[in-house]
Amino acid sequence: MxxxxxxxxxxGSSISCIRGPVSKMTMVVKNKAGExxxxxxxxxxxxxxxxxxPVEIFEKETLNSRKFMREYLEFVSNTxxxx
Numbered sequence: 108m109x110x111x112x113x114x115x116x117x118x119g120s121s122i123s124c125i126r127g128p129v130s131k132m133t134m135v136v137k138n139k140a141g142e143x144x145x146x147x148x149x150x151x152x153x154x155x156x157x158x159x160x161p162v163e164i165f166e167k168e169t170l171n172s173r174k175f176m177r178e179y180l181e182f183v184s185n186t187x188x189x190x
Contacts, residue, residue, distance in 0.1 A: 135183040
C-alpha cells in the first residue's frame with residue numbers, strides 16, 4: 108500500500124498519495140516567523156550543518172523551493188510518511 112498524507116481542511120479530510128517530489132521530503136522545519144516547510148535532509152545532517160549554510164526548503168502547499176540560512180530554521184517533526 109502506498110503511503111498517504113492526510114490533511115484536515117474546513118471541508119473535511121484531504122488525502123493525497125505520496126509520489127514525486129513529496130516522497131523525498133524527510134522532515135518538517137520552521138523559520139523564525141513560525142512558517143513550516145518540508146525539507147529533504149535527514150535530521151542528523153540538518154543538526155550538524157553550520158549556522159551560515161543555506162538550506163533548501165519547500166513550501167508545504169505548493170512545493171515551491173526557498174532557501175534559508177541554517178540559523179533561521181529549526182526542526183519541527185518527522186513527516187508522517189517517514190515514521
